[in-house]
Amino acid sequence: MTDINLIEPRTLKGFRDYPPELMIPREWMQEQARRVYRGYGFAPIDTPALEYAEILLGKGGEESDKQIYRFMHHDHDIALRFDLTIPFARFAAQHISTLGTPFKRYHLGPVWRGENTSKGRYREFWQCDFDTIGTTSNAADIEVALVIHDLMRALKLERFVIHVNNRLVLNGLLEDLGLAGQTAAVLRCLDKLTKVSREDVQKEMAARAGVTSEQSNRLLDLVQTTGSNAEILDRLKREFGANAKAGEGVRRLEELLAATAKAGIPDGVISLDLSIARGLDYYTGTVYETFLSDLPRIGSVCSGGRYDNLAGLYTKQHLPGVGASLGLDRLLAALEELKLLQKIGTPAPVFIVQFSADRIGEYQGMARRLREQGIGVEVFPDAKKIGPQFQYAEKRGFKVALIAGPDDFAKGTWNIKDLAKREEKKAVADADVLSVVRGLLA
């Protein structure tokens, strides 16, 4: 017999809960991103999840409008943000006169898109954006590459390549090919080069922008140039040195490569890739995509670029800028699917067995001494038999257990057990507990 009064506990389709074994690595990733961004002087901001619909609509094209969670509330037409860029544009228009430029901000937060769900794609996910606005200086573009590098390292993703390009190079190229008027359409086709075949890209370019096969062959030959950064730069200078736009793009890329090398980024981490276009129309300069060498099929995990004007829809103030966004939840979902996440059920490494219910003050007293030294300690809440308490400790993933009963309190000792190595417990004087625990956790 089922109880018909119970409400079925379930989440909406496309949404999911984060239990500890997912949320512990997710929080860790968020913290790494914050630490890296702060290290460069990016300051945090937050904006509301809900905005007036007019702020959000029509900014990402028709497709994106359809995905927006939009509704009426007390006669107000409102919607949930679908990215952090549009809210930042609105924020900048509203506050930049107070904040002043250059303004460097990071923003971590959930966004909502009612898109078709597939593996690893959810309708609610966190983005981690950083941008510098109010400057056209290449120093800011160079910094974005440094931040992405440090971010990947902080996330322990050692094998990655940051692909960089400059839209000026592509624009100059298209100008030379007589395709200046079709730039947006051509680049949108080009952006699909990693997903579909060269032939399909050419067909689409012909259909959408009237690009001849001669034009598309020349374009694709060039953007598919392989070789070292220096070789690609040489070819560009040779073939497009005369084009002012392309020349400026090449100069900025060259400067970026030299400065990042000087600042200590190892060879091979930053790679010139003329095929990177980024589909979004608003990029106008440097563009970035970041691929994990061991997980290429998940696509770019950190992408961005330079734009001419962030907030033109809301203010007359011209706000050029450059930034990128870490696709944190997509990265997490990929690592999860590949079983690359460590399954940890507790953020505290030390477990105190509750041997005697009347010694809670002593157990919590020891726990507090360790916590003051930055060591997390959980005291089991029930004075159950020791077996079930150890089973719980093992399931959660604690590393060290402390046990003390009446005899130990009389002697002033604690028994310490290495749960990871399943070693026998050993008695330690009260005063030595901290150093022994530290040793076991080191």
Add this chain to the structure above:
Amino acid sequence: MTDINLIEPRTLKGFRDYPPELMIPREWMQEQARRVYRGYGFAPIDTPALEYAEILLGKGGEESDKQIYRFMHHDHDIALRFDLTIPFARFAAQHISTLGTPFKRYHLGPVWRGENTSKGRYREFWQCDFDTIGTTSNAADIEVALVIHDLMRALKLERFVIHVNNRLVLNGLLEDLGLAGQTAAVLRCLDKLTKVSREDVQKEMAARAGVTSEQSNRLLDLVQTTGSNAEILDRLKREFGANAKAGEGVRRLEELLAATAKAGIPDGVISLDLSIARGLDYYTGTVYETFLSDLPRIGSVCSGGRYDNLAGLYTKQHLPGVGASLGLDRLLAALEELKLLQKIGTPAPVFIVQFSADRIGEYQGMARRLREQGIGVEVFPDAKKIGPQFQYAEKRGFKVALIAGPDDFAKGTWNIKDLAKREEKKAVADADVLSVVRGLLA
């Protein structure tokens, strides 16, 4: 002439942006809460902002239903969560068989309530909850008091008092007064004692629950008992020792006071307060409210209690628990209103002047050396005159500036300036920069 094509950049009424000077302390507070919760073995979880409306409706009473942001989306009746407790109940019903008990979780996240806005109250605000479920042990209740204590200390709120009571004591009392049937109504009136006069509370008790003035006088005399914890306990034992419920409540409170003292909580921090009832019907045992001695009028900043069954609406599994919630954004708004927040515009303490545009690699190289040691460094993006760069640095609140021009690079030196003390800059050899900067920041 105004440009009619511009969209006015504005937030919804009752919502607000968090610029760096608000977001820096807000993130710091969130981090303190996470650190303290983790230190006790509470593990993080997250749940979607959106839930099926049936999950959320009817859980907080009619008033709360009216405040819910609810809408139809592709024929689904959905809503934004208005607290973190109901989603936790749904989460627990869904996952507890996998997670096992006891289960200790913390959850930080925004919630949405379309309530009337007033100073310091917004329609979107973060809550920071922690709970232990799956145990009725008083050890978990004791721990809640310890967590609240450590949380307040971590937030640098040194002067605070945690008021504790036990609903069993109040229930026993009402039983003795012949008011057992009207418990919920009477306690809801009692909960207003800090906001309205004793006389008004008595009037309301009479009107809502038919309480005679003799009954309400006896009740209010008792709950308004002043004196030390020991004196209040003595009076309770003397007057209500015979009542089984009250006796059990007193026993648990006595144990909590003894264990927290033993664990090292200073005298006076935890205060027995029989007038604390917590309006919510589902509390059944220990209840907690936390008041700041210097800001009493903002009310309790961290409140909670023990409940018999968390998820009874969604599952037959009985899940007793205890926990509390930090009203983070309300606390932040209060500190802001009282001008107690330090105005900092950058999370990085060190500023590198961009003296020569062609030395970006060197500037970022030095910055990276310092960042590796955990010191945040911003490099100014434009090679402007030094005056405007220092104005920017001062406005943002950097503490130390590094300057190097061609001569310095030739000599291998950097000029260091203490921005806080506005001291003259001094030249330092490249190898000594780290230690000098560390000294200035210490």
